[in-house]
Amino acid sequence: MLNILGDFIGELRAAGIPVSMSEHVDAARAVEVIDLGDRSLLRATLGATLVKDGDHLPVFNTAFDVYFSIRSRESAEALLGDELDGRERDGDGAAGATGPGQSRGEGGGSTSMSAQELADLLFRALRDGDPDAMRFGAAEAVSRYAGMEPGRPVGGTYYLYRTLRNLELEALEQRLLAGTLGDHPDHLGERLAHDEVTSRIERLKSEIEREIRERLVEDRGSEALAKSVRRPLPEDLDVMHANREEMAQLERALRPLSRKLAVRLARKRRRRRRGPVDLRHTVRRSLSTGGVPLDLRFKPPRPAKPEIFVIADVSGSVASFARFTLHLVHAISSQFSKVRSFVFVDGLDEVTRLFEGVEDPAHAVARINAEADVIAFDGHSDYGRALVTFHHRFAKDLTKRSTVLILGDARNNYHQAHAEVLADLHYRAKAVYWLNPEPTSYWNSGDSIVAQYAPYCDRVIECRTLRQLEAFVGELA
Amino acid sequence: MSALDPREELAQRLGLASVPPVRFESPDEVKKLLAENDYLSDEAIASVIYLADRLAKPVLVEGPAGTGKTALAKAVADSIGARLIRLQCYEGLDESKALYEWNYRKQLLRIQAGRPEGAGSEEWHHLEEDIFAEEFMLTRPLLEAISASDPVVLLIDEVDRVELETEALMLEILSEYQVSIPELGTIRAKQIPMVFLTSNNTRELSEALKRRCLYLYVGYPSVERERDIILSRVPGISSALAEQIAQVVRSLRSIDLKKAPSVSETLDWARTLVVLGRSEIGDEDAAATLHILLKYQSDIERATKELLGRSRPVA
Numbered sequence: 001m002l003n004i005l006g007d008f009i010g011e012l013r014a015a016g017i018p019v020s021m022s023e024h025v026d027a028a029r030a031v032e033v034i035d036l037g038d039r040s041l042l043r044a045t046l047g048a049t050l051v052k053d054g055d056h057l058p059v060f061n062t063a064f065d066v067y068f069s070i071r072s073r074e075s076a077e078a079l080l081g082d083e084l085d086g087r088e089r090d091g092d093g094a095a096g097a098t099g100p101g102q103s104r105g106e107g108g109g110s111t112s113m114s115a116q117e118l119a120d121l122l123f124r125a126l127r128d129g130d131p132d133a134m135r136f137g138a139a140e141a142v143s144r145y146a147g148m149e150p151g152r153p154v155g156g157t158y159y160l161y162r163t164l165r166n167l168e169l170e171a172l173e174q175r176l177l178a179g180t181l182g183d184h185p186d187h188l189g190e191r192l193a194h195d196e197v198t199s200r201i202e203r204l205k206s207e208i209e210r211e212i213r214e215r216l217v218e219d220r221g222s223e224a225l226a227k228s229v230r231r232p233l234p235e236d237l238d239v240m241h242a243n244r245e246e247m248a249q250l251e252r253a254l255r256p257l258s259r260k261l262a263v264r265l266a267r268k269r270r271r272r273r274r275g276p277v278d279l280r281h282t283v284r285r286s287l288s289t290g291g292v293p294l295d296l297r298f299k300p301p302r303p304a305k306p307e308i309f310v311i312a313d314v315s316g317s318v319a320s321f322a323r324f325t326l327h328l329v330h331a332i333s334s335q336f337s338k339v340r341s342f343v344f345v346d347g348l349d350e351v352t353r354l355f356e357g358v359e360d361p362a363h364a365v366a367r368i369n370a371e372a373d374v375i376a377f378d379g380h381s382d383y384g385r386a387l388v389t390f391h392h393r394f395a396k397d398l399t400k401r402s403t404v405l406i407l408g409d410a411r412n413n414y415h416q417a418h419a420e421v422l423a424d425l426h427y428r429a430k431a432v433y434w435l436n437p438e439p440t441s442y443w444n445s446g447d448s449i450v451a452q453y454a455p456y457c458d459r460v461i462e463c464r465t466l467r468q469l470e471a472f473v474g475e476l477a
Numbered sequence: 478m479s480a481l482d483p484r485e486e487l488a489q490r491l492g493l494a495s496v497p498p499v500r501f502e503s504p505d506e507v508k509k510l511l512a513e514n515d516y517l518s519d520e521a522i523a524s525v526i527y528l529a530d531r532l533a534k535p536v537l538v539e540g541p542a543g544t545g546k547t548a549l550a551k552a553v554a555d556s557i558g559a560r561l562i563r564l565q566c567y568e569g570l571d572e573s574k575a576l577y578e579w580n581y582r583k584q585l586l587r588i589q590a591g592r593p594e595g596a597g598s599e600e601w602h603h604l605e606e607d608i609f610a611e612e613f614m615l616t617r618p619l620l621e622a623i624s625a626s627d628p629v630v631l632l633i634d635e636v637d638r639v640e641l642e643t644e645a646l647m648l649e650i651l652s653e654y655q656v657s658i659p660e661l662g663t664i665r666a667k668q669i670p671m672v673f674l675t676s677n678n679t680r681e682l683s684e685a686l687k688r689r690c691l692y693l694y695v696g697y698p699s700v701e702r703e704r705d706i707i708l709s710r711v712p713g714i715s716s717a718l719a720e721q722i723a724q725v726v727r728s729l730r731s732i733d734l735k736k737a738p739s740v741s742e743t744l745d746w747a748r749t750l751v752v753l754g755r756s757e758i759g760d761e762d763a764a765a766t767l768h769i770l771l772k773y774q775s776d777i778e779r780a781t782k783e784l785l786g787r788s789r790p791v792a
Contacts, residue, residue, distance in 0.1 A: 020688055026532070029483055033531045034524075041504060044524035052687035054539055054678070054694040186760040187785045188725070195728045199700075256678065263680050267568075267640070359775070360735065 002028060008067045009050065011226045015063060016233045017056045023049055042068060055253065059233060065210065066226045069217040118144065119172065126176055126200045138207040141167055146212060150219050156212045156229065163208055173197055235467040239321045240409075240437045247320065253466060254324060255362070258331035261474055265335045275299035305337040306403050306430070306476070311390060313408030314343045314374060315381040321437040322407050323365045324466065328473050329405070330361040337401075342394070343368055344386035347376030350394070383410060383453075384418035391421045398428040403476065406434045406457075410443075410450045417449050422456040432456065435463040435472065483532045484669065491654060491665045500530045500557050500671075516545070516552035517706050525693040526553060535651045535672035537636075537690035542677055543739020544695045550632040550673040559628035559671070564618035566638045575646055576656060577620045584608045609660040619647065623656050623666045630671045636686075637676040644686050651689040698740065700727050706740060711747045721758050722747050725784070729770065732783050738770040746770050760785050 005028060009019050027049040034041050043064055051060045118140055125133035142148070145166035146159040176197045216225050234253035237246050281297035289295070310329055312322035326341055333339045333355075340352045349372045354364040376385070398404070404425055426432045434457045436443065436450060443450040454460050463469050481489075488496040501507045504523040511518045511526075518526070526549075529536045538546045554561040564575060572578075587608050616624065622631035633647065650656060654666040674690060676682060698706060703723040708716060722743065730737045738746075746769045755762055764785055771777045 018684075020684070022688055026534070026691075030528055030532055033482075034528070035503075040520050041524050044504075044521045045528055047521070048525045048528060048536075048691040048693060052537070052690075052692045054696075057694060188758065188760050188763050191728060191784050192721070192724045195731065196724060199727070260678075260680050 004067065005031065005046075007223065008046070008063065011063050011067065011223075011230070012050060012060065015059050015230050016236055017051060017053075017059060019050050023052075039068065055234060059231060062229055062231065063226060065213055066217055066229060067222045069214050069222070115144075119167075122167070122204065123172060123175055126172065126197075126204060129200060134204055134207055135211075138204060138211045142208060142211045142215065148212070148215060148219075156209070156216050159212045159216075160205075160209050163212070164205065169201055169205075173201055176200075235470070236465050238464050239324060239466070239469075240318065240464065242320070250320075250324065250466060251362075254327055257466060257470055258328050258361075261328070261470055262332045262334070265332060265474065305335065307338045307399070307401050308336045308340070308476070309394075309398065309402055309404045309429070310339065310341045311348075311386070311404065311406045312341070312343050313345070313381055313383070313386075314368065314372070315345045315379070317381075317411070318407070318409050318437055319369075321463075323368070325405075325407050325435065325463075325469060325473075326368070327361045327365050328469060330355050330364070332473065340394075340397075342390060343372050343374050344381075344389070345374040345376075345379055346382035346385055347374050348386045348389040348393075349373045380413040381408070381411060382415045383408065383412045383449075384416040384421075387421045387425070388418050391425060395425060395428060398425065400428075400430050402429045404429045404432045405476075406432065406453075407437075408434075409436055409438045409448060410434070410453060411447045412449050414447050417452045419452045419456060422453050426456040426458075431458045433458060433472075433476075434460040435469075436460060437464055438462070439464060483534075487533045487654065487669060491667075491669075493668070497669050501527050503527065510556035511549075511552050512709075514552045514555040515709055516548060517702060517709060518549075519698070519702060522549065522693065522695065525691055529671060529691055532691070533654075533669050535674060535690045536693055537674045537676065537682070537687065538693045538695055539676045539678055540695035541697065541737070541739065543741045544697060545740055546675040546695055547632065547634055549695070550630060550675070553671060553673070554630035554632075557628065557630070557671075559630045560625070561630050561632060562618050562622045562625070563632045563634060566633065566635045566643075568638055568640065570639050570643055572646055574617055575619050575643070576617050577658065578615045578617065579609070580613050580615045584613050587613070611661065614658075614661075619650055620656055620664065622670050622672075623650060623654065624664055625670070626667045628668065628670075630673065633672070633674045635677060636674045637679045637682060641683055644683055648685055648689065651686070697730055697737070700724060703727075703740065703743065707744065707747045710744050711751060714747055714751050715756060718750065718756060718758070719747065722750070725758065725763065726770070728784060729780055732780060734771065734776045734779065735773050736771070736776060742770050 005024075009024055009027070012019050027046055030045045030049050031042070034045050036042060043061075046064065047057065047060060051057060118137065121133065121140070122137040124130070125137050141163050142159070145163045147162060148159055177194065213225070213229070234246075234249045235257070237250055239250065242250055275298050278297045278299045282293050282295070285295050285297055286293040308329060310326060312326060314322045322343065329336075329339060330341070339355070340350065341355065342348055342350050351364075351368055351372050354367050354371065355361060358364045422432065434450070434453060438448070440462045442448065450460060461468075461472055463472060482496075484499070485496050501510070504520070504527040507526045508518050508523040511523070525536060528534070538549060540546060551561055553559075588604065591604060591607075614620075618631070619633075622629050636644070636647075651672065654669065655663050657663045674686075697703075700720075700723045703726065704716070704719045707714060707719040707722055711719070726738050726743050726746075746766060749766055749769055750758065750762070753762070753766075764781060767777050767780060771780060
């Protein structure tokens, strides 16, 4: 057990969850006092001792499924009852014995059921919300459709996709809905029925995913599989290359992140060193000590809040990065005396007004695409032209208190750079920072011309993840 | 070498005469006892409470507002028949409010009362020792929990509201169950109290604090569990209505709202519907009572539109 635990913790650390030595010891002690046969208890135990952040739980759960999956058929018989978070403990009899399909790890096809029978089985399972039937159906579906090939170093996403595509879940969903819709005359009932069906289908999907993962563990062993299914924590995801699901994760992570940042900065500001001695107040206080100023009073600190000008490239490749940054900067806008936002592709437009009076910056960010006038010609980023436009229209507003943030990958599509314009902006403003969402090693390759702008920036910063972004924005305030 | 049981080890360190008996035999027993006190737990909650008792470690409970974090501590206290000592955290909380304070008025009285004519320096020395005794101390929640001789559950509520420096005050208690007072020495716990910390996650807690605690994330309950919670907490509700309420709340939580409805708001809504004498929720009822679940006008408008306003095209 201790060896497995050590490996498991190694995997958690590799996935980015910080596990300290003393937490390792705690976990080792905790597993001594629990019943190891109870898988959900083990999960809760390790979760409570090793993971100290709610956002890390999904990563932990994936790793747990891989490391403490059912390793062999024999123990599978005994353990299957605990699989579904131990919720369906009474189910090991029927489903446990027949659950894993006969053609484990082989190409699909050779199952006893026809496609129609399987579809009917799943339909009934979903309609009745029967977990045992669902587990059985998931196993059948995987045997039939996934086409798993032993020894291939994959994480199972492709198998999942293949199974789901063949199952035609949309048709299944329609069928389930058709069965319930009749009874609901009003909108609410309809919506509830819809959400219920969606949640059941989600459950089936996760069941299939679990089944695939289990078979993969059996095929290749925990350690190898863990490497392929390892997913980075939301704050470490590469913003530019996030897929749709990861993007949703990022969106979710962004809101608490910006809230925490705002709280932290507000506290920092309040607790900063005190200002100069407040003479009037001190003299007034000294009256109670006979005119001796024992108790010095200070003026509250008034550190100058910076003015921020954000100039963001919102062309396809870096749009999401720009959105996140605008969101974050506006979420902490109380830390700045003024925030003005500009977006560009090959034309440039001010979008500050979109953020005015809006409580949630996310809504304003969502409107940028529809309402900002950013395309002047062909819709390919043109940094030179955007900078010239900015300089022409807004440079007069820059003062020695303004900080300019430029967001983009500096891929100029071989247009003219107009770096001299940036030089003038740098001269007018307090500071110019360039945030580049590309890894440093890609800079200046192809049409990226970071090097031409860099001399006129105070810093050019690689900013690929939310963590890096948060650190930078926090520094700014 | 066989490792010592964590409870035995702690008892030895605290100098207790005997190892206090385990409060719960198994996670299932935790679940049962909590259910008797009207708190419906789930597997994870029951397991962590069981572990907290077995390992004698504090529990850090985190999760969205209104999911029953504080209620959990209360229910645990009730179920083991212990006194709940609560420390509500806020910004600016300091040692004198959380730990202890010298009762200087009483000290002053003692000095004035006990001053004989022409007392010497020896007298003063005696007095000095006297006025820094426990008698002249005002105990605050943390110290009270440590020095109590009856069974107690200590709840440090919303620990994320205090500053990082104040957090450090609690570390000694959380790991050693003792408090060091410069004038008095170290006060050790007379028993092993159960300790809960709750946090709404408005800021990162320090690593040091997290390391000393078991971590429990309490999220929104599943439809089934929420239905059961409604059934156990709202008298006279039918199970069909409870189910429907739970479903509506799940749908609301799936919409992107500023503040998703909490469990306590769900219960308020359920009570309202019972008072109104409804047996099921129609569009009208929902529209009329949505403000109980949602606290922002923009949220209410959005939810009305999504859930009731227009019929959803199928798929």
